[in-house]
Amino acid sequence: MSSYNENQPVNSSAFSELTKLEVRRAADNACWACQTPDTDVAHVIAQVDGQVQIWKEAALFNSDTDFKTIANGIALCPTCYRNFDNTADPGFIFFPTDLQFFIDFEINDQDRRRNDAGLRRRVPTAEDYKAHQLRTNTIPSDAKGGLYRCVFLKNFVLGGRFPAIMPDLCKHRTWHGNPIASLRRAFAVLGTPRVYILDKRIRDDLEKLRYLYFVADQPKPIDSLLYDMYRLTPSTTSKRPLEEEQQPSQSPSKKPKLDNIESNTNDRRPTPSNSRTHLHWVLGPEVTTNQVIQMYSPLFSPA
Numbered sequence: 001m002s003s004y005n006e007n008q009p010v011n012s013s014a015f016s017e018l019t020k021l022e023v024r025r026a027a028d029n030a031c032w033a034c035q036t037p038d039t040d041v042a043h044v045i046a047q048v049d050g051q052v053q054i055w056k057e058a059a060l061f062n063s064d065t066d067f068k069t070i071a072n073g074i075a076l077c078p079t080c081y082r083n084f085d086n087t088a089d090p091g092f093i094f095f096p097t098d099l100q101f102f103i104d105f106e107i108n109d110q111d112r113r114r115n116d117a118g119l120r121r122r123v124p125t126a127e128d129y130k131a132h133q134l135r136t137n138t139i140p141s142d143a144k145g146g147l148y149r150c151v152f153l154k155n156f157v158l159g160g161r162f163p164a165i166m167p168d169l170c171k172h173r174t175w176h177g178n179p180i181a182s183l184r185r186a187f188a189v190l191g192t193p194r195v196y197i198l199d200k201r202i203r204d205d206l207e208k209l210r211y212l213y214f215v216a217d218q219p220k221p222i223d224s225l226l227y228d229m230y231r232l233t234p235s236t237t238s239k240r241p242l243e244e245e246q247q248p249s250q251s252p253s254k255k256p257k258l259d260n261i262e263s264n265t266n267d268r269r270p271t272p273s274n275s276r277t278h279l280h281w282v283l284g285p286e287v288t289t290n291q292v293i294q295m296y297s298p299l300f301s302p303a
Contacts, residue, residue, distance in 0.1 A: 014047050014068050026144050026176045027075035033084075033092055033150060034157050034169055039075040042084055043067065044181040051184070059121035060180050060213060071126060071178040083156055087188065091154035095186035096179050097147045097172050099205040101132050106212045129179050145176040149202075153194040183209070 015023070020041045031039050045052060045067045055061050066072075074094075076084055083091030096102065105124050113119045124132075129146035133139045139147060150170055157169060175182070187210050189195055195203060283292060 014043065015041050015073060016068070019068065019070055019073060022070045023073035024075045026070065030075070031077035031080055032075050032173070032175065033080040033094075033152075034077060036077045038077050040078065040081055041073045042076045042081045044072050044074055044177060045184055046085065046087070049184075055180075055184065058214060060123055067181075070176065072181055073177065074175065079156060083154060084185075089192065089194070090185070090189060091152065091156050093151050093153065093182075093185045093189055094148045094175065095151075095182045095206075096129060097149045098129075098133065098138070099202070099209060101129065102179070102183075103205065103209050103212065106209065110212070110216070123180055126176060126178055139174060143174045145174045146179065147172045148175045148179075148182065151197065153189065153192075153197050 023041045024039055027039070029039065030037050047067075052061065052067075056063055056065070074084075080092055084093070102124060105128075109122050113121065126145055130139070130143065133146045134141065134143075149172055152166065152170065155163070155166070157165070183206075186206055189198075190203070190206055190210065198206075
């Protein structure tokens with residue numbers, strides 16, 4: 001995904017001007033995240049994303065998916081744009097509120113494909129997600145799309161000086177685009193320290209969905225060579241031998257005495273070779289002149 005530079009201007013040049021207008025119109029000409037009127041159009045799947053091919057091979061995107069359409073655009077102000085596009089330490093993400101719909105959809109689709117190996121994976125589209133939420137009366141009939149969770153991973157809006165506005169900004173809102181694209185950003189956050197912001201139930205649902213997409217249903221691994229290299233053989237597992245498991249537990253007389261262990265530990269004294277001081281000294285107080293000469297004389301001897 002795109003690299004982040006705090007001072008570089010935001011760039012949505014891959015979108016046509018008409019596409020930008022449509023994305024802004026879908027967001028009522030305001031930042032989708034913080035509602036300010038000064039917006040540009042961000043790529044949900046970044047212009048440079050090294051993982052796109054993997055997602056295509058997993059059939060999460062079609063091979064001919066065009067990421068320059070309104071389905072991959074979201075209107076954001078410059079500040080929210082930069083925090084969204086900072087893939088090393090994102091400050092803002094969004095993803096569907098009803099993750100269970102995507103989990104159930106994938107489980108059912110795996111059952112479908114299990115009966116016919118030639119079938120290609122199918123994932124929910126923006127229309128599928130919107131239709132599901134219309135059926136459950138979650139969104140009004142005139143909604144532009146399904147509901148999405150607006151997640152601020154950093155308190156950067158207005159420099160964090162007005163915390164009272166955050167509950168309103170964090171409310172769920174509709175988005176018109178490809179829900180799978182938003183999950184690309186959400187899955188990435190699972191590997192960052194800021195994942196603690198998410199409720200445990202949401203984290204668990206994201207983890208489960210990621211597992212279903214990339215691990216649970218991979219009859220043919222995307223990279224078979226590396227996949228095979230890292231399979232654990234029986235000799236590398238941590239199982240104890242059967243005869244060891246069948247042995248009765250140690251009698252009290254055979255158990256190691258904690259007092260003896262502690263006393264042996266306390267008797268140990270740090271030596272120059274294993275003490276913390278040794279890690280910080282190059283020429284410590286115990287090094288003799290002859291040792292210094294032996295250490296460094298080869299560096300000054302003529303070639």
